[in-house]
Amino acid sequence: MFLINFVYAKAEETGSLESIFSKDYVFSILLIAAIVTAVFEVLTPGFGIFGIISIASFSAFFWGAIKMGNTNIFEISLFVIGLLLLGFEIMIPGFGVAGVSGIIAVSAGLVLSMRDIYFALFSLALALVIALVLGYGLVKRGIKSEAINRLRLFKESSSDKGYVSVKAAEVSPGDVLITKTPLKPTGYAILGDRKIEVVSNTGFIGKDESVVVVKISGARVYVENI
Structure with missing residues (x-):
């Protein structure tokens, strides 16, 4: 919840939330936090603090994008459809069309919701790299996830x-x-x-x-x- 408190603290300093979300790096921080904590949530049993932080970060991301006029129902729909496809993929064996389509839809929804496409792509790539590195570390430490077991059929x-x-x-x-x-x-x-x-x-x-x-x-x- 640190990031949410950070955003509101900055808003108090500058006078409005809109002024905070006018900075591209704020969206980048929220995006990285949302994706990294989402990966942590998938890799750990049950639903906990990582899931809450991820949902809060994604919510703040899209709320800010809407406030700044960077996104509309199309981008949000892409993101939601992507999440549904990923959820469906977790419930069936293997990793196939639903998983790939879900990743593409979620990525497109996030990237198109940022003002600068190139900065958005960089932020998304950075978030994925950080998430993969930290996720790999968790797996190497013996963390087991039922969702990953279903994807790997193992x-x-x-x-x-x-x-x-x-x-x-x-x-x-x-x-x-x-x-x-x-x-x-x-x-x-x-x-x-x-x-x-x-x-x-x-x-x-x-x-x-x-x-x-x-x-x-x-x-x-x-x-x-x-």
Whole structure:
């Protein structure tokens, strides 16, 4: 919340918020803060302070852009649509068209909302570099995120916990499994005394439900409700 307090403190010094948002660097600071904290929020479990700061920073960014006449419903719509696409991407396995389209839409909405396009592109690139570097540091320190697990279709498993690879489990299409965890759409199912990572072909499937293996692609086991 430091950035929000900073903006209001500066506004008191200069007499108005409009005078603060007339400075391009203010938008740059808000943009960097919003993106970096958004990445931190994704990489950490639950919803916490990083999410609050990110929402506050994005809100201040667009409020200032509207006040200065830099943006309208088109840019805001691009940003919102991009967020929805990214949210949809997190809920489905892999990283595909929705994720790429979401990133492009969010980036376009942010860049077009700043007065100087070149400075906006520089600010966005700087924000992404900082976010990637800090995010990489978090991942290297062992931070785990359910959202990232869904994007990567990966969850660390070990034999001492009963988790086995697809090859070791020797599953095949037609095998019937019982879900150990909810499939959203990834999760775990039981085959005998073994737990196997599976992907639902039919969206959400609850825990302790019977599913059938319909396809195996590489290390991915796709299942459907019976």
